Amino acid sequence: MMQKELVFDTTLEINMNNLVANLNYFRSLIQPKTKIMAMVKAFSYGLGTYEIARLLEQNGVDYLGVANTYEGIELRKEGIQLPIMVMKPEVESFDLVIENNLTPAIFSLYALHKLIEALKINASFNIYHPFLISIKIDTGMHRLGFDEKDIAELINNIKKYPFLKIESIFSHLAATDEAEHDNFTIQQIKSFNHFASFFENEFEYHIDKHILNSNGIIRFNDAQMDMVRLGIGLYGVASDLAVQQQLLPVSTLKSKIAQIKEIPSGETIGYNRKGVASKNIKIATIPVGYADGLSRRLGNGNWSMLVNGQKAPIIGNVCMDMVMIDVTNIECKENDEAFIFSDENPITKMAKQIGTIPYEILTSYSPRVRRVFKH
Ligand SMILES: *Cc1c(COP(=O)(O)O)cnc(C)c1O
Numbered sequence: 097m098m099q100k101e102l103v104f105d106t107t108l109e110i111n112m113n114n115l116v117a118n119l120n121y122f123r124s125l126i127q128p129k130t131k132i133m134a135m136v137k138a139f140s141y142g143l144g145t146y147e148i149a150r151l152l153e154q155n156g157v158d159y160l161g162v163a164n165t166y167e168g169i170e171l172r173k174e175g176i177q178l179p180i181m182v183m184k185p186e187v188e189s190f191d192l193v194i195e196n197n198l199t200p201a202i203f204s205l206y207a208l209h210k211l212i213e214a215l216k217i218n219a220s221f222n223i224y225h226p227f228l229i230s231i232k233i234d235t236g237m238h239r240l241g242f243d244e245k246d247i248a249e250l251i252n253n254i255k256k257y258p259f260l261k262i263e264s265i266f267s268h269l270a271a272t273d274e275a276e277h278d279n280f281t282i283q284q285i286k287s288f289n290h291f292a293s294f295f296e297n298e299f300e301y302h303i304d305k306h307i308l309n310s311n312g313i314i315r316f317n318d319a320q321m322d323m324v325r326l327g328i329g330l331y332g333v334a335s336d337l338a339v340q341q342q343l344l345p346v347s348t349l350k351s352k353i354a355q356i357k358e359i360p361s362g363e364t365i366g367y368n369r370k371g372v373a374s375k376n377i378k379i380a381t382i383p384v385g386y387a388d389g390l391s392r393r394l395g396n397g398n399w400s401m402l403v404n405g406q407k408a409p410i411i412g413n414v415c416m417d418m419v420m421i422d423v424t425n426i427e428c429k430e431n432d433e434a435f436i437f438s439d440e441n442p443i444t445k446m447a448k449q450i451g452t453i454p455y456e457i458l459t460s461y462s463p464r465v466r467r468v469f470k471h
Pocket residue numbers: 135137183268308309310311325326327328329
């Protein structure tokens with residue numbers, strides 16, 4: 097029997113050419129010798145699992161960054177060969193980090209201790225073929241990372257085990273997108289260089305240094321060091337307006353009108369009768385709801401979709417699997433497309449509308465939403 101393919105109503109379309117264009121835009125901002133770690137954590141900011149990692153691999157990024165061991169293993173299963181750094185490896189599963197050739201970010205003496213335990217069982221590493229680690233330094237974000245008081249013990253411990261080699265040290269900037277915190281950011285960079293000097297004095301081999309995220313690349317370009325960690329910028333979002341205009345849109349969320357109804361004045365629409373027809377109106381039902389990731393806070397006029405190029409406000413509450421929009425003055429028919437977000441109706445605006453950031457919007461769309469990759 098021929099395999100039938102399900103045609104999804106609601107799709108998150110990812111423009112792969114634009115993603116590569118964004119990568120190249122950031123490349124143009126850094127020195128040719130500066131390496132790029134592309135952040136593909138949370139399934140490439142919600143846009144795909146291995147597809148984007150593979151595209152980035154083909155386009156010559158140097159490193160991939162994921163949040164946890166599971167994400168790293170998933171990429172290895174799909175045949176991704178690039179080095180992969182795990183920002184918060186599970187300390188009980190260092191055996192899997194080792195087995196899958198992932199680079200753990202080591203952020204505490206306890207984590208180092210657990211890694212060494214796992215490496216002692218796995219005897220294949222030695223001074224000629226060391227296991228590579230990255231050291232995470234806390235310079236003010238106060239999330240994960242070594243404080244200065246533990247550095248001496250850290251260095252002593254690493255020196256004791258010649259099967260370990262520090263590939264890089266890094267830190268994370270807390271506020272690269274807000275000018276009011278620029279002095280703090282500069283202080284973080286200074287502090288990082290201070291930390292780095294301990295390692296440079298104690299180890300003979302070269303250790304890569306990195307601290308910049310996307311907005312850091314744009315705003316603190318001098319601190320690119322050996323590598324930068326590029327995330328949201330790849331996916332088409334920057335806090336700087338001029339840069340935002342240089343980036344190309346990567347994601348579009350669209351669906352199709354399931355049904356159109358004429359609603360007489362005085363009727364109500366949806367749960368708890370929150371939508372009210374104050375005159376005779378025409379509505380369209382769209383099969384996307386909060387279970388897909390469309391925030392319920394966008395209901396009751398807080399967001400508009402685009403239908404045939406015109407704004408159709410959400411009317412009433414967002415349901416789990418559906419939502420109604422007002423298409424009174426829009427020429428449309430069933431099965432026409434409705435754009436939930438797109439270049440004309442961007443996630444930056446959607447984020448502002450509900451008091452969050454584009455990162456949260458992107459990563460909120462559930463696996464139920466079909467990802468479609470356009471080349
Ligand atoms: C997510 C992340 C980045 C990328 O940040 P963007 O703002 O998306 O560029 C960089 N470094 C670390 C440690 C991260 O967790």
